[in-house]
Amino acid sequence: MRSEELQLLEQHLDGTLAEEDFARLEKLLLEDGEARAMLRTLATLDLGLHDIALGQQLHRNKELVETRSIPPRRTTSSSFSASWTRSLLAIATLAIIGLGIALWFQSSGSSAESAADRNIAKVTGTGGEVAFTGNGGSVTTDLKRGTLLTGGTIEGSSPTSWVELEFLDGSRVTVAGDSRLTFSDFDQKVLYLKDGSVASSVKPQNPDSPMLVYTRNAMLEVLGTEFEVESDVESTSLDVTEGKVRFKRLSDGQTVEVPANQRVQSAEGLKLSAQPIPDRTNQWEINLNHPHGMTGKWIPSTESLPPRLKLVHYWHKSPKAGSILIKSASMPVVGKDNQRVVLRPGSMLRVRGFAKANQKTVFGFVVRNNNGDFGGYYVSSKPKVYWMDLQTNDESRSGDLQSFEFVIDADDLCRGQDLDSQHFASTPVGLVADTFFCSTPPEDSDLEITEVEIFNQMQIE
Amino acid sequence: MRLLIRHDRAIRAWLRASLPSMNDVDEVMQEVSVVAWRKFDQLDDPENFQRWVSVIARYEILMYRRKKARDRFVLGKEVEQLIAEEGQEELKLREQQLGALEHCVQKLPESKRELVMEVYSSGQPMHEVAKQLGKSDAALYKSISRVRQSLLECVKRSLAEGAAS
Structure with missing residues (x-):
């Protein structure tokens, strides 16, 4: 096999292949059985090296914990080396699931302090402004893919914040938007969702120690399934995509089993029962008379003006400029009967409100994949704008604020700058709109939103 | 399980x-x-x-x-x-290759082993790792590619020796 062909295969696996070389790679793989066999061997090498490196990293973390809990004389270089080799071979023989189990059993006898220091999860994806408060109260905002975490609290601080965590057994949890989640995994996984939403895909758990998810008003028992939970001060909403989750309302102790494709809501006064997740819709409009779940400053209606949502300050992590201050407001996208709202071909976003002329503004959606996972965020940064017009007319507000209407095809929204093309689709069409948001630079911005809707393009033609 | x-x-x-x-x-x-x-x-x-x-x-x-x-x-x-x-x-072959790989990694010179572990444990794109290591992208790609070649040879040799014995 020629060296340039080998290089193509390596670049493909490394994710460094240039777009113009992709067709050449496909042709090679289609026509040459030897190249396909080499790709499989290189893929095996790639996976094996990842596993060995992960095993070594976990082993080092464990060594650090042990170094703190045993007398220093026991950590001589020879015992370190022998122990390293034995453990490495043992760990490398097991897969990720095995790694988690092995590490758990190895560390179950250590002190409470070392258990608290133990890394229990890895960041597998993140974006936007996210803070992690770990053991001992240390705070970091510098989370990256591959960062190992002890138990602690993850806090997203803007609508486009997100972080995906993977526990040692492969269970995944995605925290998105303005959410706060505390997690631990001593002898069982326990999550506390203070606010916001979490999507989870949980590997089969020991029936004696199911994963527990607490919100302000409910408790969920999870044995291995996919689900999405949203919580605020008043209610908790659970959608189960796969498997089954036991849902307990804390105020009266009532429980209900929620199977796949069903939903339950825990608001007080409502009968607690699992209902089929309603059919999806492609239409949505906000009702600003009931500003439930919105972020921003809500202004009630007056004699001459409708209720408005004003933008407030947020920190935003920009891939180019780092943490910057912006003004932003957001609102959940939920259909009339609590339906999920899908962006379909022809879906249009219309926003109305008051703004200054030439106000730099970004509108967008945070979306979810169809299984509830975080699907990225998409913005109107370089769109083909169908119609954007700041009008001076009778509806002019005080000062220099004027009414505006902004319309854009959902297919013209662009993927967030910090989202990679391998994991996030190039367009939000086909995905579920989760949150609408609007952002502006912090200075000199008084934008107010009065109406937002998603409608089908056919309706205006 | x-x-x-x-x-x-x-x-x-x-x-x-x-x-x-x-x-x-x-x-x-x-x-x-x-x-x-x-x-x-x-x-x-x-x-x-x-x-x-x-x-x-x-x-x-x-x-x-x-x-x-x-x-x-x-x-x-x-x-x-x-x-x-x-x-x-080829699932059996995959198992054999992975087993052989563990031994071959141990046989690598320490500097090469550390480099390859650094790249594979970082969870970051290669160009980011190159930046952190103070190397050019091309230099890191070349080094990693060489290490892979020597691991490939070693795995092949180990399996051939295993089959012969």
């Missing part, structure tokens, strides 16, 4: 050839684990587990491919089918 753990690495290695990244492998393997767990009572003979779970994995690759079809760098259906079908017959 024990059966899945025993065969997990060979299946993941097979998946890796069909999927663009390790994250994709983890995602598909997660689906495979859940489906295998749920349908375990349909497995007639534990001896057939590898074959049985590879059929589940084939289906999950297809589903994943459908989901990601619009992404760049997703191999065409025909190519992906060839890679997966041929690979389905």
Whole structure:
């Protein structure tokens, strides 16, 4: 096999292949059985090296914990080396699931302090402004893919914040938007969702120690399934995509089993029962008379003006400029009967409100994949704008604020700058709109939103 | 669960050839684990587990491919089918290669072993690692490629020696 062909295969696996070389790679793989066999061997090498490196990293973390809990004389270089080799071979023989189990059993006898220091999860994806408060109260905002975490609290601080965590057994949890989640995994996984939403895909758990998810008003028992939970001060909403989750309302102790494709809501006064997740819709409009779940400053209606949502300050992590201050407001996208709202071909976003002329503004959606996972965020940064017009007319507000209407095809929204093309689709069409948001630079911005809707393009033609 | 753990690495290695990244492998393997767990009572003979779970994995690759079809760098259906079908017959070879790899990594000179572990444990793109190591992208690619070549040779040699003995 020629060296340039080998290089193509390596670049493909490394994710460094240039777009113009992709067709050449496909042709090679289609026509040459030897190249396909080499790709499989290189893929095996790639996976094996990842596993060995992960095993070594976990082993080092464990060594650090042990170094703190045993007398220093026991950590001589020879015992370190022998122990390293034995453990490495043992760990490398097991897969990720095995790694988690092995590490758990190895560390179950250590002190409470070392258990608290133990890394229990890895960041597998993140974006936007996210803070992690770990053991001992240390705070970091510098989370990256591959960062190992002890138990602690993850806090997203803007609508486009997100972080995906993977526990040692492969269970995944995605925290998105303005959410706060505390997690631990001593002898069982326990999550506390203070606010916001979490999507989870949980590997089969020991029936004696199911994963527990607490919100302000409910408790969920999870044995291995996919689900999405949203919580605020008043209610908790659970959608189960796969498997089954036991849902307990804390105020009266009532429980209900929620199977796949069903939903339950825990608001007080409502009968607690699992209902089929309603059919999806492609239409949505906000009702600003009931500003439930919105972020921003809500202004009630007056004699001459409708209720408005004003933008407030947020920190935003920009891939180019780092943490910057912006003004932003957001609102959940939920259909009339609590339906999920899908962006379909022809879906249009219309926003109305008051703004200054030439106000730099970004509108967008945070979306979810169809299984509830975080699907990225998409913005109107370089769109083909169908119609954007700041009008001076009778509806002019005080000062220099004027009414505006902004319309854009959902297919013209662009993927967030910090989202990679391998994991996030190039367009939000086909995905579920989760949150609408609007952002502006912090200075000199008084934008107010009065109406937002998603409608089908056919309706205006 | 024990059966899945025993065969997990060979299946993941097979998946890796069909999927663009390790994250994709983890995602598909997660689906495979859940489906295998749920349908375990349909497995007639534990001896057939590898074959049985590879059929589940084939289906999950297809589903994943459908989901990601619009992404760049997703191999065409025909190519992906060839890679997966041929690979389905090589799970035993994957296990042997992974076993040999562990020994071969130990035989690497320390500096090379550290470099390769640094790259593979970082979870970051190569160009980011290059930046952190103060190397140019090209220099790091070249170094890693050389280490891979020597590991490939070593794995081949180990399997050939194993077969001869």
